[in-house]
Each structure stands twice: as C-alpha cells, then as structure tokens.
Amino acid sequence: MNPEELHSLAEERRExxxxxxxxVVVCTGTACQAAQSRKIIEALDGIVKERGIxxxxxVSAGGCRGLCSAGPMVAVEPTDVLYQGVTPDDAASIIDSLxxxxxxxxxxxxxxxFFTRQKRVVLEYEGRLNPESIDDYIAAGGFSxxxxxxxxxxxxxxxxxxxxxxxxxxxxxxxxTALKWSxxxxxxxxxxYVICNGDEGDPGAFMDRSVMxxxxxxxxxxxxxxxxxxxxxxxFVYVRAEYPLAVKRLKQAIRQAEKxxxxxxxxxxxxxxxxLDVRLGAGAFVCGEETALxxxxxxxxxxxxxxxxxxxxxxLWGCPTLINNVETYANVVPILREGAEWFAGIGTERSKGTKxxxxxxxxxNTGLIEVPMGISLREIIYDIGGGIPNGRRFKAVQTGGPxxxxxxxxYLDMPVDYQSLAQVGSIMGSGGMIVMDESSCMVDVAKFFxxxxxxxxxxxCIPCRVGTAQMYRLLDKISQGRARLQDLxxxxxxxxxxxxxxxxxxxxxxxxxxLSTLRYFREEYLAHIVDHVCPAGVCKIxxxxxxx
Amino acid sequence: MSRVATLKINGQDVSGREDETILEVAxxxxxxxxxxxxxxxxxxxxxxxxxLVEVAGISKLLPACTTRVAEGMDVxxxxxxxxxxRRMAVEMLFAEGNHICSVCVSNGHCELxxxxxxxxxxxxxxxxxxxxxxxxxxxxxFTFDANRCILCTRCVRVCDEIEGAHxxxxxxxxxxxxxxxxxxxxxxxxxTCTSCxxxxxxxxxxxxxxxxxxxxxxxxxxxxxxxIAQMRGNxx
Numbered sequence: 183m184n185p186e187e188l189h190s191l192a193e194e195r196r197e198x199x200x201x202x203x204x205x206v207v208v209c210t211g212t213a214c215q216a217a218q219s220r221k222i223i224e225a226l227d228g229i230v231k232e233r234g235i236x237x238x239x240x241v242s243a244g245g246c247r248g249l250c251s252a253g254p255m256v257a258v259e260p261t262d263v264l265y266q267g268v269t270p271d272d273a274a275s276i277i278d279s280l281x282x283x284x285x286x287x288x289x290x291x292x293x294x295x296f297f298t299r300q301k302r303v304v305l306e307y308e309g310r311l312n313p314e315s316i317d318d319y320i321a322a323g324g325f326s327x328x329x330x331x332x333x334x335x336x337x338x339x340x341x342x343x344x345x346x347x348x349x350x351x352x353x354x355x356x357x358x359t360a361l362k363w364s365x366x367x368x369x370x371x372x373x374x375y376v377i378c379n380g381d382e383g384d385p386g387a388f389m390d391r392s393v394m395x396x397x398x399x400x401x402x403x404x405x406x407x408x409x410x411x412x413x414x415x416x417x418f419v420y421v422r423a424e425y426p427l428a429v430k431r432l433k434q435a436i437r438q439a440e441k442x443x444x445x446x447x448x449x450x451x452x453x454x455x456x457x458l459d460v461r462l463g464a465g466a467f468v469c470g471e472e473t474a475l476x477x478x479x480x481x482x483x484x485x486x487x488x489x490x491x492x493x494x495x496x497x498l499w500g501c502p503t504l505i506n507n508v509e510t511y512a513n514v515v516p517i518l519r520e521g522a523e524w525f526a527g528i529g530t531e532r533s534k535g536t537k538x539x540x541x542x543x544x545x546x547n548t549g550l551i552e553v554p555m556g557i558s559l560r561e562i563i564y565d566i567g568g569g570i571p572n573g574r575r576f577k578a579v580q581t582g583g584p585x586x587x588x589x590x591x592x593y594l595d596m597p598v599d600y601q602s603l604a605q606v607g608s609i610m611g612s613g614g615m616i617v618m619d620e621s622s623c624m625v626d627v628a629k630f631f632x633x634x635x636x637x638x639x640x641x642x643c644i645p646c647r648v649g650t651a652q653m654y655r656l657l658d659k660i661s662q663g664r665a666r667l668q669d670l671x672x673x674x675x676x677x678x679x680x681x682x683x684x685x686x687x688x689x690x691x692x693x694x695x696x697l698s699t700l701r702y703f704r705e706e707y708l709a710h711i712v713d714h715v716c717p718a719g720v721c722k723i724x725x726x727x728x729x730x
Numbered sequence: 731m732s733r734v735a736t737l738k739i740n741g742q743d744v745s746g747r748e749d750e751t752i753l754e755v756a757x758x759x760x761x762x763x764x765x766x767x768x769x770x771x772x773x774x775x776x777x778x779x780x781x782l783v784e785v786a787g788i789s790k791l792l793p794a795c796t797t798r799v800a801e802g803m804d805v806x807x808x809x810x811x812x813x814x815x816r817r818m819a820v821e822m823l824f825a826e827g828n829h830i831c832s833v834c835v836s837n838g839h840c841e842l843x844x845x846x847x848x849x850x851x852x853x854x855x856x857x858x859x860x861x862x863x864x865x866x867x868x869x870x871x872f873t874f875d876a877n878r879c880i881l882c883t884r885c886v887r888v889c890d891e892i893e894g895a896h897x898x899x900x901x902x903x904x905x906x907x908x909x910x911x912x913x914x915x916x917x918x919x920x921x922t923c924t925s926c927x928x929x930x931x932x933x934x935x936x937x938x939x940x941x942x943x944x945x946x947x948x949x950x951x952x953x954x955x956x957x958i959a960q961m962r963g964n965x966x
Contacts, residue, residue, distance in 0.1 A: 466903070483900060488776040488796040641881065641900065641907030642777045648822035651905045652856050672855065679818045682791060683779045 245309035245396025348534035369502035384583025387614030404511030529555030533599035582611025585691030587698025646689025771955030836936030868918030
C-alpha cells in the first residue's frame with residue numbers, strides 16, 4: 183500500500199458511510215456486551231430491515247463511551263444523540279425516532295460534566311469506530327500518520343518529536359518515552375523487538391483493556407511507528423488471557439493490516455519490514471513487570487531478573503527490546519499527527535498530555551475517563567465522577583492499585599500528575615482509581631492489597647515472597663483485633679525492608695498501601711489494636727480475652 | 731575485550747574488569763560479602779538479596795552478584811542498615827520453612843545456619859509460618875526434604891547449566907513456591923534425572939541429602955563448580 187492508495191481507500195470508505203443518513207453505533211466493550219449489547223445490535227438490525235430503511239440507516243458495533251455504569255450505550259450519528267441503559271425492546275422506538283425527536287426516556291445527557299470535562303487524546307474517537315473494521319479506522323484517517331512517517335521522516339525525527347512532546351510512560355512510572363526509544367535505537371545489534379505491555383492486572387483497572395478492545399488499530403499503528411523509530415523488525419502484543427475480546431480484536435486487526443500490506447515485508451515499498459503477533463499471559467500479575475513479561479514470551483517461568491541490563495540493551499532473546507504500555511503506544515499517533523507542541527500544551531509543566539483512568543468504587547459514574555494531567559482529584563471525583571452515592575462521605579481514593587496508596591480528603595485539590603501523587607505516598611500507576619467512602623475500613627483495604635501481592639509474588643526473592651506473607655498475617659491479626667502495639671512496629675519494619683530490598687517493582691511497591699494508610703489513617707489501626715473496634719464496622723473483631 | 735576499571739570498596743582502592751561483578755572483585759580482594767543463592771560456577775540470579783550493597787550516588791541497594799563494576803564506583807558492603815536487612819532476610823527464611831537444626835543432616839555444615847551464626851541471630855522475631863511440606867524419598871540414593879528448602883534454585887541451575895538435564899524447576903507462586911522434579915513427579919520416577927548428585931552437593935542446606943546420612947553427617951562437596959569456574963576464567 184502506498185500513500186495514494188491509502189488516501190483513496192479512506193475516501194471510498196467515507197463516501198460509503200456518508201450514504202447513510204443515520205448511523206446507529208452500539209457499544210460492544212466488555213461491560214456493554216455483558217449487558218447484552220450484541221442482542222441490541224440484532225434487534226436494531228431487524229427493525230431497520232422491517233422498516234425497509236437499510237439504504238438510509240446502518241447499525242454498527244462501536245467502542246466504549248466511558249460511562250460503563252449506564253450501559254449498554256447506543257449512539258446515533260451524525261446527530262450525536264446518546265442513549266443509555268438500552269434494552270433490545272427499545273430498538274423499535276430508537277429507529278422510529280430517527281427522523282423526529284430522540285427517545286426522551288433513554289437519552290443520556292452529553293452536556294453533563296462527565297462528558298464535557300474530559301480531554302480525549304487516547305480515546306479520541308469516543309467509541310464511534312467499529313473496532314473490528316480496518317476500513318473504518320482508515321476512513322477516520324488511520325494509518326496515514328504511519329505511512330507519512332515511513333515515507334517522509336527519519337527515525338531521529340520521530341524520536342525528536344516524541345521528546346518534544348514530553349510523553350512519559352503510561353505504565354505507571356512516567357519514564358521518558360523518547361529516552362527509552364533512543365536507547366533502543368542506539369543499542370548495538372541488528373535484531374530488535376518492540377513489545378506492547380497489555381498485561382493490565384491491577385484490581386480496579388480496565389483502561390488498557392478498553393483501549394485494546396476499542397482502538398486495536400491505533401495501538402498497532404503506535405507500535406509500528408515505534409518499531410520504525412527504533413529499528414525493530416518484529417514485535418509482540420502481550421495481553422492477559424483474561425481479556426478475550428481484546429485478544430480477538432488485536433489478532434483480527436493484525437490480520438487486516440497484513441492484508442493491506444501495512445504489516446509484512448517492505449511496507450509501502452520502503453526497506454522497512456515488520457511482523458507483529460499476539461502473546462497471551464497465563465494469569466500471573468508479575469508478568470506485567472517487563473523482565474518477567476519478556477521471560478514469559480520466551481516460554482520461561484514468568485519471574486523478573488535484576489536490571490541492569492535493561493531490556494533496551496538486552497531484552498527478548500538477549501536483543502535490544504522496546505517495551506511500552508498500551509496507553510503509551512495509543513498516544514503516539516495523535517502526537518505525530520497533531521504535533522509535539524500541541525501535546526506538550528496539554529497537562530502540567532512536568533507531566534504532559536492526558537491520562538485515562540478507570541473510575542470505580544463508591545462513585546456515581548463508574549467508567550472510563552480521560553483527563554488532562556494536572557486536573558484535581560476533586561474535579562475527577564465530584565464533577566466527572568458525580569460524587570459519592572447514597573449520601574455518604576468521601577474517605578479516600580486509591581490510585582496505582584497494589585503498588586499505590588490511599589489519598590485522603592485533605593489532598594483532594596492536589597493536581598493529578600506523577601510528581602504530586604508520589605509526594606503524597608501514592609503513584610499514578612496504570613490508572614486505576616478506586617473511590618472509598620466512610621463504610622470502607624482502611625486496615626481491611628491494606629489487607630486486601632497485601633493478600634493480592636502475597637498471592638501474586640513470584641516467589642523468587644526472599645523479601646517479597648516471605649515479607650508479603652508476614653505482612654498479610656500481621657494485617658489479618660490487626661483486623662481481627664488480636665494484635666498488640668509491637669505487631670505494628672514489626673509491620674513497619676517489614677514495610678521498610680521489603681520496599682528497599684525486593685528484586686522487582688512488585689515487592690518494592692507492595693508495602694505502599696500499608697504505608698499510605700498508616701500515614702493518613704493510623705488512628706484506625708490503633709482503634710483495632712488498642713480499642714479492639716473497627717470504626718467502619720467492616721472487620722470481624724475476635725472478642726476473646728487476649729493473653730498478654 | 732572488557733576495559734579495566736578502578737573503584738573503591740569499603741574505602742579500599744581496587745581494580746576489576748568491567749565484565750566482573752562487584753562480588754567477584756570484592757572476593758578477589760578479600761572483602762567478604764554474604765550470599766546464599768549465589769555459588770561460583772553457576773549463573774547469578776540475585777534472588778536472596780543477602781549481597782545487597784550501597785553504591786554512592788544510587789538510591790537503590792544493588793545486588794553485588796549481578797551488578798558489574800564501573801569506573802569510579804564507591805561501594806559499601808557493610809553498614810548498620812545492610813546488616814539489619816540481611817538479618818531480617820535470614821530470619822524470614824527460618825520463619826518460612828521448618829528448619830530444626832538439631833535433627834538435620836546438615837547441622838554444622840549448613841550455609842543457612844552458618845549465615846545465622848555469622849549475623850548473630852539468636853532468635854526469630856517473626857512468626858513461624860510452619861508450612862506443611864513433604865519429603866520425597868523415592869530416589870534410590872537421595873532424599874529431598876522440602877521443609878529445609880530455601881528456594882535458592884541452585885539445584886535448578888546446576889541441573890540445567892552443568893548437567894544439562896533440567897530435571898529440577900520451580901512450581902507455584904509466592905510462599906507456595908516449591909522446587910519439583912520434572913512435571914511434579916516423584917524424583918525416583920524421573921526419566922530425566924541422571925542421578926549425578928550435583929544438586930545434592932550444591933544445595934546449601936539439608937534439603938537435598940544422600941540417603942543414610944544421620945544428623946550432622948551430610949557435608950557437601952562442590953569443588954567441581956570451583957573447578958568449572960576456574961576453567962571458564964582461564965578461557966576469558
């Protein structure tokens with residue numbers, strides 16, 4: 183495929199779509215599919231045929247709109263009417279109202295802050311594209327950036343653009359993407375690899391799943407540009423097997439791109455060749471750690487190894503390897519299409535661009551959001567999230583999953599960026615955001631995350647393997663009201679040791695939920711230990727006499 | 731060809747090739763760094779964290795067994811903090827398995843016991859996890875007692891890297907991890923095991939021992955690894 187062919191293909195597809203006066207797009211993300219959105223498509227299709235308007239109206243599968251709690255979502259283009267909580271029985275009224283006023287009872291207010299306060303870069307198509315059709319993506323301008331770069335730019339130009347954009351790794355630590363790319367580009371060796379880390383495993387996180395499900399082509403295009411920039415010939419998308427829809431769509435996307443010769447040998451008649459493939463994770467959380475992920479692709483036991491050497495120097499099969507998160511790759515196309523300056527204009531001084539968050543827990547609008555870096559937690563939770571339901575009080579928000587921490591009310595006005603979150607003892611992480619109200623017990627929360635780390639530890643290094651088990655036992659003891667103050671001292675000693683001596687990020691960050699809850703909610707720990715009560719009424723306190 | 735670097739270890743000026751690790755250079759210069767999973771002649775995995783050292787200008791502690799020396803490095807192998815962490819790691823091992831020295835074949839010759847003595851550990855302040863672990867005595871000549879295993883994976887590495895059989899590997903996750911033979915089959919039934927005994931001789935504790943050994947009788951002979959390491963050094 184050359185640039186002209188791509189352009190005419192896009193034109194053709196756009197014309198074909200423009201023939202329809204109405205396009206009904208039904209969300210087929212995991213949440214909406216669970217709420218029967220496939221049946222809604224069938225019902226809508228049936229009604230369209232029945233009314234004999236299939237020349238004017240088309241029904242298609244689309245991606246996530248973000249408001250998962252109100253699903254299934256159905257959108258009508260080009261009028262931009264959005265319906266929520268649709269059932270297959272609503273199909274007739276939706277189709278029949280196409281020419282007149284939208285169905286009032288089902289209408290979702292798109293002027294609500296949930297929609298207007300977001301800034302969409304990664305999720306820019308807002309679920310309008312059919313994730314299973316490369317033609318839809320191409321019609322929306324897809325792959326034109328890749329083809330332009332391939333035929334007009336050098337590897338150095340691409341990396342310079344990424345550097346100027348200030349993009350940081352969206353896997354959690356915010357490491358400079360350009361620095362990673364240039365390290366791999368400079369590394370010695372003719373065989374190089376690109377890997378997309380889609381092993382999203384944090385409890386309460388579903389950003390990468392949604393991005394892979396809705397925009398598989400965009401993720402691939404980002405990887406293709408990255409492969410060109412670093413000089414890789416082969417790449418893998420590593421997805422956890424628990425995301426079957428993402429796996430299916432990525433595999434489909436790769437096949438379709440191969441058909442159009444956007445992947446394969448001598449792409450666009452240049453000397454650049456690239457082969458991409460999908461690899462499945464087998465359920466280990468630690469395989470999200472880059473060295474463990476690489477070991478897993480190699481067919482070995484997924485356990486991390488000490489760095490350096492970093493994968494950029496010696497990664498997959500000992501070759502220089504670029505490994506980035508799903509969301510990082512999804513940012514690449516908009517940056518190179520709109521320009522680095524545009525991207526650098528979003529966000530804060532040190533954290534550029536936007537961040538996708540998965541909002542869950544005690545919040546009105548559960549779902550997927552994308553906001554500019556630097557927005558305050560209060561805006562996310564109260565404006566976009568709609569606040570705390572059931573008239574309860576906000577207590578804390580947990581970011582960064584088992585590697586992050588709980589942020590209390592006094593920091594609600596703090597800007598959300600890598601540096602500020604680290605300052606208050608949490609991390610940006612991959613973007614899970616669990617809101618907790620007064621009915622949550624912070625000891626119980628810490629215990630939950632510690633149990634997660636304990637069972638997900640790979641068992642290789644002593645501090646993480648034994649330390650997490652010891653900390654879990656102590657937290658369990660505290661939650662039962664059976665602990666003494668000395669136990670709290672031991673817990674803090676263990677936190678310090680595990681944090682500073684563990685081999686990989688899993689162990690090094692495992693104490694964070696405990697440390698942050700101890701920092702802001704120490705009195706809750708003391709209430710369990712000294713007064714033998716759980717203030718939130720969550721923990722089952724053992725009421726036997728304690729032998730001292 | 732690797733370049734030569736000069737560096738400081740505990741204030742002492744030393745030199746090393748840039749493909750050597752901090753541990754190698756320290757030992758060449760008579761500076762001891764404690765280790766448990768590391769053994770000369772096998773690959774280094776950095777798992778036990780006993781050899782963590784402080785390097786000036788780097789906030790993280792680094793494992794001496796896998797960190798290569800560099801020009802101008804300033805390494806400290808001993809500090810109150812490092813001793814504290816090493817003691818905790820050893821205590822963790824004692825609390826994790828079922829280590830009862832008085833009835834162990836390796837009593838007096840055990841590297842875990844030796845490490846505890848060297849660090850002055852006289853009691854364990856962490857609760858014992860007291861796991862239920864099994865003993866595999868199905869092999870004709872050897873026994874594996876999982877209660878005494880510290881998961882250093884020396885047996886896994888020696889079997890794979892030296893013997894080339896790869897009979898041993900690790901199964902499970904976290905504290906549930908356990909070394910197994912083949913696909914978790916009885917050792918005695920293993921079609922891959924050559925009965926060479928290298929795993930037994932390399933095991934730092936009494937987890938792997940020769941049948942018929944009574945308390946304190948199992949001494950390990952792993953000079954073959956020293957020989958292999960020497961020969962490799964000569965080839966460099």
